[in-house]
Amino acid sequence: MTALPLDGVRILDLSGVWAGTFSTVLLADLGAEVLKQENQFVWQPNTRAVPGPRIPAAMTRSGPGWITGFPNGDPGERPWNYHPMFVSLYRNKRSFTLDIRRPEGKALLGRLAAISDAVLENSAVGTMEKLGITWEWLREQREDIIFLRAPGYGITGDYREARTMGAHLEGTMGHQLLRGYAGGGPNSNSGIFAADYIAAAQIALALMLAIWHRNNTGKGQFIEMAQAENAAAMFAQAYMNYSLNGEVEHAIGNRSIYAADGEAPCGIYPCRSEGEGGAETGDDRWIAITVTGDRDWEALRELMGDPDWARAPELATAAGRAARQDLLDERLAAWTVGFADMDLFARLQAAGVPAAPVMDSSRVLDNPHVQARGLYVPRELAREDIGVYHYPRPLYEFPDSQGGIRLPPVAFGQDNEYVYRELLGVGDEEYQRLTDEGHIATAFSDTL
Amino acid sequence: MTGPLNDVRVLDLTQHVAGPYATKLFADFGADVIKIERPGGDPSRRLGPYKGGTPDPEKSGTFFYFNTNKRSVALDLKTEGGREAFWRLFERADLVAENFRPGVLEALGVGWEEMHARRAEVPLVSISNFGQESPYRDYRGSDLVLYAFAGEMYSTGLLEREPVKMYGTAALVQSGSAAATAMMGALMAGRYQGAGQHVDFSIADSHLVGVDRRHATVMGYQFSGRKTLRSPGAAVGMLNGVFPCMDGWVDLQGGGPRFARAREFLGHPEWMEDEKWDDPAIQMNPDAIEEFNAWFYLWLSERTKREIWEAARRVRFLCGPLFTIDEVFADPNFRARGFWTLARHEALGEVEIPGRPFLMSETPWELRRAAPLLGEHTAEVLAEAGYGADEIAALAATGAAGVRS
Numbered sequence: 001m002t003a004l005p006l007d008g009v010r011i012l013d014l015s016g017v018w019a020g021t022f023s024t025v026l027l028a029d030l031g032a033e034v035l036k037q038e039n040q041f042v043w044q045p046n047t048r049a050v051p052g053p054r055i056p057a058a059m060t061r062s063g064p065g066w067i068t069g070f071p072n073g074d075p076g077e078r079p080w081n082y083h084p085m086f087v088s089l090y091r092n093k094r095s096f097t098l099d100i101r102r103p104e105g106k107a108l109l110g111r112l113a114a115i116s117d118a119v120l121e122n123s124a125v126g127t128m129e130k131l132g133i134t135w136e137w138l139r140e141q142r143e144d145i146i147f148l149r150a151p152g153y154g155i156t157g158d159y160r161e162a163r164t165m166g167a168h169l170e171g172t173m174g175h176q177l178l179r180g181y182a183g184g185g186p187n188s189n190s191g192i193f194a195a196d197y198i199a200a201a202q203i204a205l206a207l208m209l210a211i212w213h214r215n216n217t218g219k220g221q222f223i224e225m226a227q228a229e230n231a232a233a234m235f236a237q238a239y240m241n242y243s244l245n246g247e248v249e250h251a252i253g254n255r256s257i258y259a260a261d262g263e264a265p266c267g268i269y270p271c272r273s274e275g276e277g278g279a280e281t282g283d284d285r286w287i288a289i290t291v292t293g294d295r296d297w298e299a300l301r302e303l304m305g306d307p308d309w310a311r312a313p314e315l316a317t318a319a320g321r322a323a324r325q326d327l328l329d330e331r332l333a334a335w336t337v338g339f340a341d342m343d344l345f346a347r348l349q350a351a352g353v354p355a356a357p358v359m360d361s362s363r364v365l366d367n368p369h370v371q372a373r374g375l376y377v378p379r380e381l382a383r384e385d386i387g388v389y390h391y392p393r394p395l396y397e398f399p400d401s402q403g404g405i406r407l408p409p410v411a412f413g414q415d416n417e418y419v420y421r422e423l424l425g426v427g428d429e430e431y432q433r434l435t436d437e438g439h440i441a442t443a444f445s446d447t448l
Numbered sequence: 449m450t451g452p453l454n455d456v457r458v459l460d461l462t463q464h465v466a467g468p469y470a471t472k473l474f475a476d477f478g479a480d481v482i483k484i485e486r487p488g489g490d491p492s493r494r495l496g497p498y499k500g501g502t503p504d505p506e507k508s509g510t511f512f513y514f515n516t517n518k519r520s521v522a523l524d525l526k527t528e529g530g531r532e533a534f535w536r537l538f539e540r541a542d543l544v545a546e547n548f549r550p551g552v553l554e555a556l557g558v559g560w561e562e563m564h565a566r567r568a569e570v571p572l573v574s575i576s577n578f579g580q581e582s583p584y585r586d587y588r589g590s591d592l593v594l595y596a597f598a599g600e601m602y603s604t605g606l607l608e609r610e611p612v613k614m615y616g617t618a619a620l621v622q623s624g625s626a627a628a629t630a631m632m633g634a635l636m637a638g639r640y641q642g643a644g645q646h647v648d649f650s651i652a653d654s655h656l657v658g659v660d661r662r663h664a665t666v667m668g669y670q671f672s673g674r675k676t677l678r679s680p681g682a683a684v685g686m687l688n689g690v691f692p693c694m695d696g697w698v699d700l701q702g703g704g705p706r707f708a709r710a711r712e713f714l715g716h717p718e719w720m721e722d723e724k725w726d727d728p729a730i731q732m733n734p735d736a737i738e739e740f741n742a743w744f745y746l747w748l749s750e751r752t753k754r755e756i757w758e759a760a761r762r763v764r765f766l767c768g769p770l771f772t773i774d775e776v777f778a779d780p781n782f783r784a785r786g787f788w789t790l791a792r793h794e795a796l797g798e799v800e801i802p803g804r805p806f807l808m809s810e811t812p813w814e815l816r817r818a819a820p821l822l823g824e825h826t827a828e829v830l831a832e833a834g835y836g837a838d839e840i841a842a843l844a845a846t847g848a849a850g851v852r853s
Binding site for chain 1: 452453469495496497498499503510514578579581583584587588590592594595596597600602603604605606608609610611612613615616618622625626629630632633634635636637643645646647650654657658660661662663665666667669671673674675676677678679692697698699701757764766767768771772773774775781782784785796799801802804805806808809810811
């Protein structure tokens with residue numbers, strides 16, 4: 001076994017929300033020691049739980065599982081340690097608490113910065129300035145430090161102080177009008193976290209690039225990510241279409257932007273429901289199919305029993321199929337609806353046609369692929385007695401290194417002893433004082 | 449070269465979108481990415497949008513965007529000469545990335561075991577739909593298919609309709625970004641530990657445990673037995689939702705505790721003078737929501753999305769205007785920040801593209817060259833690897849290499 005790639009790298013994590021919090025999961029999975037700074041007096045929105053630190057049990061007995069689903073219908077006294085939206089963002093990390101708004105807290109933060117390789121944050125512009133946590137101040141703590149800031153629109157420009165979540169900046173960059181049902185109107189969209197995903201991955205990448213450079217030259221650096229600008233790559237073809245041809249694209253539902261290049265039919269088609277109910281109970285079944293060219297189309301035709309309608313000569317060419325997608329969608333749906341989705345999945349893939357069921361959250365853990373890959377791993381939490389659940393493992397593994405879930409999702413303040421005593425060398429008396437003064441805590445303050 | 453990876457050479461055997469986006473990030477930050485293209489080239493050269501709309505493998509907007517800063521070497525790995533050239537290039541590489549179907553690399557005679565035997569310090573990152581080992585390993589995928597299976601598509605869209613995807617290849621681009629972190633980790637292990645590892649990156653896995661909601665719905669279901677369903681319709685509360693306005697739409701979140709700043713946001717209208725609006729509970733009252741929205745929609749109809757966003761910024765509401773693509777291009781803020789980059793390309797002329805994904809003070813992103821023509825750098829790269837002009841001509845004559853004259 002060899003060490004993980006980021007073994008020995010320490011990241012001081014001042015970030016929040018999904019983008020920042022997931023970026024440090026990626027780094028922690030790669031072996032970095034991530035020190036997540038928290039503060040019992042400050043509630044970081046959308047970082048540990050929603051809507052706040054105290055959740056009435058009544059609020060958790062109905063509603064979508066991902067927002068209000070708690071074990072045994074009980075949010076418990078510390079719901080922030082296992083909220084379903086956030087618990088998976090804390091594996092392989094360490095959490096400590098420190099009130100960095102007070103001078104002593106900031107001084108202690110400085111001492112941690114001095115022994116960290118990189119610091120990151122993604123608050124709205126102004127927050128760090130107010131705290132005096134600036135590039136200059138961090139460099140006084142450690143000359144070769146790396147500092148990454150990732151506010152929604154960057155630290156300069158007209159929009160720098162705009163408050164935004166991923167969904168809003170996707171709107172600004174065009175995605176909300178590019179995705180969704182054709183002609184459906186953007187208010188039929190759901191809020192998604194697409195921008196958080198790409199920003200998280202690229203924050204992790206940027207920090208690794210900077211570590212590479214520092215190892216080569218001994219120099220740290222300052223990194224600025226405007227999450228809005230970073231999201232652009234997801235809509236690259238729409239940007240290219242405008243840049244090359246002046247064409248403004250709009251939402252086309254589940255059809256392929258490459259229909260003219262052979263990708264038609266392409267869509268989500270109904271399958272036979274196996275349950276009693278329909279979409280209201282999550283018993284609806286759907287299959288995704290993408291025909292990528294003539295070969296796929298011929299395979300699909302054969303699988304359907306080569307019906308008369310599919311033999312029409314105008315459907316024999318990619319251009320012909322692209323021009324008749326309404327017809328193709330209608331005919332395909334009439335065929336798929338007779339099948340169970342997993343059965344049709346196997347048949348289509350055996351024929352070499354790209355297809356898969358649309359998996360709802362209840363079917364993930366039992367799926368043969370998910371099980372074969374060991375993607376969700378049974379674990380207990382260290383500080384909360386909620387029993388064993390399956391938590392996501394890293395996105396990918398290094399086969400010669402000990403990866404996986406090295407540390408299960410960390411509780412708020414779980415590593416205070418480690419950070420204060422081992423890293424900062426704080427003695428018993430001072431530890432007690434810092435606890436009395438509220439820096440050290442394992443629960444959010446009742447004042448919140 | 450100013451990028452942080454200016455001491456790194458990547459052999460890039462990826463094609464289509466996810467793999468090339470990962471290696472583009474490397475190339476854009478200074479790595480010498482040698483894109484090995486099969487005869488006929490990366491199939492994404494046959495994906496639009498094309499300049500002028502007419503298919504042409506040198507005018508694909510998809511290929512152009514995802515392959516900036518790379519050098520193209522056309523090799524037929526099914527020939528002995530092509531394989532030999534691959535191994536000569538491999539001698540000078542720090543990292544190999546590929547996204548063939550599982551098993552193809554071995555079948556071509558350039559598999560992991562052979563690589564590892566030749567140079568144990570060189571890592572290989574294999575990107576595939578479902579991974580190298582899975583009951584689905586030979587299954588085919590597409591952006592739609594992989595997002596349907598692995599992402600949180602099921603709960604996206606309206607309850608009474610089918611689930612709906614993101615734009616174009618957004619799910620693949622997300623995976624490509626995550627794959628770049630795998631490549632960077634592999635590169636570091638190779639350089640610092642001398643240990644080349646074979647990393648199996650599955651696009652499906654990167655969504656099944658990725659950050660866009662899937663992990664959360666799976667945890668929520670385990671905890672509570674409740675599935676996450678599509679929403680029954682546009683639930684528009686007080687100042688929360690996607691709203692129509694004079695010239696389009698805005699996405700706004702000004703409810704909850706932020707509602708205390710609603711008067712300021714709306715410019716202190718007379719109808720809000722009533723003290724009842726001070727009670728936070730009023731936001732849950734259906735009659736009050738109706739009354740509020742009657743006024744609010746009128747207010748919206750008299751303002752542009754930019755004006756509304758400005759007002760929202762002043763009172764720190766979460767907000768985004770829903771821009772069309774032409775509006776994004778015209779936006780003065782992104783122009784002033786230097787978001788756009790002008791590329792010059794032999795077949796496409798001058799093309800404006802989104803530039804740096806993030807700014808690095810010491811090692812900035814740089815467009816050194818536009819996407820390559822097929823085989824544009826075959827002769828140059830083979831010469832660097834020690835091939836003489838005669839040898840290169842011989843490879844070209846047998847079809848083992850494609851050399852652009």
